[in-house]
Amino acid sequence: MTFDRSELIEEARSTGTVAGLPRGHFIDGRIVASVSGREMESSDPGRGAPFASVAAGGAEDVATAVAAARAALSGPWSRMTPAARGEILMRASQLLCERAARFAVVETLDSGKLLAESEGDVGGVVRTFAYYAGAADKLQGDSVPLGPDYLGVTIEEPVGVVAQIVPWNYPLSTAARGIAPALAAGCTLVVKPAEQTPFTTLMLAELLHEAGLPDGVLNVVAGTGAEAGAALVAHPGIDHITFTGSVATGQRVMRAAAEHATRLQLELGGKSPVVLMADCEIETAIEGVIGAIYENAGQICSAGSRLIVEKAIAENVLGRLVARVEAMTLGHGLGDAAIGPINSVQQLARIESHVERARAAGNRILTGGSTVRPEDCGGGWFYRPTIVLARGLDDPLVQEEIFGPVLTVQIVSGLEEAIAAANATSYALVAGIYTRDHAQAWRFARAVDAGQVYINEFFAGGVAMPFGGNRKSGFGRAKGMAGLRSYCKLKSVVARL
Missing domain, CATH: 3.40.309.10 (Aldehyde Dehydrogenase; Chain A, domain 2)
Known part of the structure; x- marks a missing residue:
């Protein structure tokens, strides 16, 4: 299905919104309401007024999403070949290219950025999924020379269930630069978009499911940082956290991750x-x-x-x-x-x-x-x-x-x-x-x-160049092959011959 750019712009200008936006969380392959039934409004910054509502999640919704991701980790997804994972990511890239106009208009309504900037972001995400589609079957380990009596190899394995906290300034592109490599590596995810900008992340989850992603592999819980975000990073069922946001919030995420010794990747502020x-x-x-x-x-x-x-x-x-x-x-x-x-x-x-x-x-x-x-x-x-x-x-x-x-x-x-x-x-x-x-x-x-x-x-x-910071700008790297390995854990295997 393709969308006409001019018609979408006219619809948004005349009605103040775009029809057919997801209003619930995306959990275990479908859109669902919050357990509490609560919703929250999202505003168009250009008008300073709400344009749509979405589910407001909390700890119960997060727990359901994490359970779905853990179940999917040992389901059909774990038995899928890397090449097959790459094919899903490539189909997602192609679908997004077809629907780029709709994603861009919604991103502009939700975040406020210029439509040309949103279109650039969507184009970058199309490229991101294509890049990691090609990288999925190239996660190779090493053979380590230990002498004639031993064989030593290293294996890159998926880290497990990934929590991703997405900021409001680049909702779609930041979500994609974590989702695409994590899926290429074989992980499952629970993503919490910023409460100000939830829609394109939810739309992306629907699109990936349409591209062939099994139920539960990618879950999106909308809600505030205080309720949904805090519950997600503190959940014991999370194996890795990717957080993008402020230094102060990143420090709170670090403290929550320490409770369960959860792996962590932080991309924080800058004064470049x-x-x-x-x-x-x-x-x-x-x-x-x-x-x-x-x-x-x-x-x-x-x-x-x-x-x-x-x-x-x-x-x-x-x-x-x-x-x-x-x-x-x-x-x-x-x-x-x-x-x-x-x-x-x-x-x-x-x-x-x-x-x-x-x-x-x-x-x-x-x-x-x-x-x-x-x-x-x-x-x-x-x-x-x-x-x-x-x-x-x-x-x-x-x-x-x-x-x-x-x-x-x-x-x-x-x-x-x-x-x-x-x-x-x-x-x-x-x-x-x-x-x-x-x-x-x-x-x-x-x-x-x-x-x-x-x-x-x-x-x-x-997307090919690693991105991340030092000191108070955080640690770890997104994008490139370094970003792919962020979602892997290295296993060494030694056999006596």
């Missing part, structure tokens, strides 16, 4: 630097900076939220950058705006609080720095794209993650000072540099503490 050296191609660099901070209204853990610019070009760069930013339009994600809304009224208040504290502390705001209500968006949640000149390395603007369209500027005298500035926070997720001098670029890449470094382009690499 984008360095512009004096020899860079300025127009290319400015384009990269704008994409790095203002995509998804800056609500990206790996956003390039700190511009570190060499003094020799600072005035030129900032003048051009401010002019570009002030020309950017804000509006509903289904329109033709350059920046969409903030995901929730709570997040909007957090962003506003950060900037107001910076203003009160004497930081120079070069542009933006206020909420705004576009004419066509009613009560939507919007914040002007903002650029602030930081006072020093210890400034909260430099040290704290804002998670919004706020770019902090630091001016440095050369490469060594740029490296020191890049490493000056407790986060270590992403870093980028623009320079024509590749020796300089690689010195930066070696010296900066980050899970991934981009040279002359930001957000490069796609």
Whole structure:
């Protein structure tokens, strides 16, 4: 079944929603209501109003989902060949490609991001399932030379039942980058999407079931973090937890995982630097900076939220950058705006609080720095794209993650000072540099503490490149073959001949 993009946009604009959205959890192969019967509303950030309701789960729903996943772990799924698992993932990729327009429109309604950004996310998920479809039968162990009297081999086995906690900023793509490799490895899953953005994860579960996934292999429980999320990470039937979210919540997840010594993968916050050296191609660099901070209204853990610019070009760069930013339009994600809304009224208040504290502390705001209500968006949640000149390395603007369209500027005298500035926070997720001098670029890449470094382009690499952070940005890696092995446990077998 394919969907017409224009018709879906018109439906969403005229009715405020899209028909046929799942309203319950997806447990053991079907949509079910919460045990309590409770539901919760999900809002369209562009209008600031609810557009659909979904089940509100709790500990009982989580227990049912975990039981289904544990039963499926020893069912037909465990006897399926890796190649057969890969065929299911490839069918899912093809089905998603056919239904990409519907997924993208729903993602925009639920998260607020621009439709072009949602379409990019869906395209990335199509690629993710195709990538891990091809990787499923390539999880090879090693033969270890132990001499003529022994044979030693290692075997990659599925880790078991995986709990995945999905954030609200990239609901579909973050869910997929955990679901696809876990299924390729032979695991079963219970996924808890963010309460703000549950729908595309539920739709993805339905699609995978249609592609041939056995009952119970993938389960999705909607609900709040306090009720469904906390119950899931504390459940003794979980073998591995993948969490993406804030540092504070990640620390609580770690404490819950410690109770049962559960394996853990964390992708937390970031305060990522984008360095512009004096020899860079300025127009290319400015384009990269704008994409790095203002995509998804800056609500990206790996956003390039700190511009570190060499003094020799600072005035030129900032003048051009401010002019570009002030020309950017804000509006509903289904329109033709350059920046969409903030995901929730709570997040909007957090962003506003950060900037107001910076203003009160004497930081120079070069542009933006206020909420705004576009004419066509009613009560939507919007914040002007903002650029602030930081006072020093210890400034909260430099040290704290804002998670919004706020770019902090630091001016440095050369490469060594740029490296020191890049490493000056407790986060270590992403870093980028623009320079024509590749020796300089690689010195930066070696010296900066980050899970991934981009040279002359930001957000490069796609599903094939491992992604994750160090220090307060977390540990473990998603994507690539490293992401696949995250869902495996290594077994060594030694035989005396």
